[in-house]
Structure formats: structure tokens, C-alpha cells
Amino acid sequence: AQTVTQSQPEMSVQEAETVTLSCTYDTSENNYYLFWYKQPPSRQMILVIRQEAYKQQNATENRFSVNFQKAAKSFSLKISDSQLGDTAMYFCAFMKSTGTASKLTFGTGTRLQVTL
Amino acid sequence: GAVVSQHPSRVICKSGTSVKIECRSLDFQATTMFWYRQFPKKSLMLMATSNEGSKATYEQGVEKDKFLINHASLTLSTLTVTSAHPEDSSFYICSAKSGGRGYEQYFGPGTRLTVT
Numbered sequence: 001a002q003t004v005t006q007s008q009p010e011m012s013v014q015e016a017e018t019v020t021l022s023c024t025y026d027t028s029e030n031n032y033y034l035f036w037y038k039q040p041p042s043r044q045m046i047l048v049i050r051q052e053a054y055k056q057q058n059a060t061e062n063r064f065s066v067n068f069q070k071a072a073k074s075f076s077l078k079i080s081d082s083q084l085g086d087t088a089m090y091f092c093a094f095m096k097s098t099g100t101a102s103k104l105t106f107g108t109g110t111r112l113q114v115t116l
Numbered sequence: 117g118a119v120v121s122q123h124p125s126r127v128i129c130k131s132g133t134s135v136k137i138e139c140r141s142l143d144f145q146a147t148t149m150f151w152y153r154q155f156p157k158k159s160l161m162l163m164a165t166s167n168e169g170s171k172a173t174y175e176q177g178v179e180k181d182k183f184l185i186n187h188a189s190l191t192l193s194t195l196t197v198t199s200a201h202p203e204d205s206s207f208y209i210c211s212a213k214s215g216g217r218g219y220e221q222y223f224g225p226g227t228r229l230t231v232t
Contacts, residue, residue, distance in 0.1 A: 103150070
């Protein structure tokens, strides 16, 4: 079974600064997908960024980028130029394969607070 | 595009009654839908996976007779909590996936269930 670990229950960052959220996972699979989801106070899950394990290049989406270290099974999220609207719970998630059996395994989450 | 709705957003029911939650994909056909449960300040726990026209696959520890899932069409899945008890109070979230859109899951806004 896959496990996803987020070791930082809470983090705080000042507006315009950069913050990195950690995520490690355990799997015996070679092909898989990794995701970061954001859950703001509205509770709506929002996909922030995704990474295919077969791609060596780290994914980026505007101010969000990841540091994917496959051998170390590490998948951290860097948020640059933090904004107040980034305040939310962030969940790292693992998906073993595509197809109808695809299931997401979530980490325990990191609560990020962006302050003035 | 890729919008998933849930109804109702909030529901209060009395202990012993049943309550139905609907999950609809509004602009795509969802071959697979997933039902999650989220306790306060906790992560999402997958309850079951449903494929259109077939029986749902429940995760270990989830009572299939208590949490009835029906995926009768490519745009609608329902979760019925039968004989609800206060411990069933939680936030229930669905997500939907289309085979044509690859591996991404699109999440509904969630339903807050309170059993009194």
C-alpha cells in the first residue's frame, strides 16, 4: 500500500515571501502521479500542480513549483511570492496508475497561513 | 469546464433516518466517481469508488450496507447514509473522473452532514 507523509502540520509565511511544503511517499511502483491540492476555508479541493513520475523535469505552475526527487521519494511544493489567498490546507497526494482503478492517497495535510 | 456539483451542501438529519447526497458532473461524462469522508482538520479518506453501471468498490473498513452508493448514469452518483448515527456526522466529498480526460479527478464542493 502507498503512504504519503506530510511532516509539517502548520506553517506560516509572510506575504511576498517563499515557502516550501514537504511531502514524502512510499511506493514500490515505478510509474505514478503526484499532486498537490489546496483546500481553502470554503473546503473546495483545488488542484495546484501535478507531476508525472516518468518526467525528470520538475513541474511549475506560475508561482507554484515542485522539487521531485524520485529516488528519495520526495515531492515538495514551493510557493513563491506568497499571497493572502494562498492561506489554506495543502494536501500532497499519490496516484498509482491511470485507468478506472485510479485512486488518490492523501497525506495528512499542512495548514499554511500567509500573514501581512 | 470540469465542474462537479454536490447536493445538498448542508444537511441535518435525525438519528436513525437515511440521507442521500448527490454528486453530478455538469459538463463531462464521469466514468468513475469517488466518495471521500473528511473529519475536522483531517485529511480525506477514500470510502468507495464507483463506476457507471456497476457496483461500487468499498475501501477496507467502510460498511457497504450503511453507505449505499449508486452510479446509475455517467453524470450522477449518489451516496445514501442509512440509519444515520451522530458518529456519521462529517464532511463528505465526491470527485469525478472521465476516461477521456486522463487521470485528473475533479472535486465537488462537499456536503456537511450533521446527525442529531
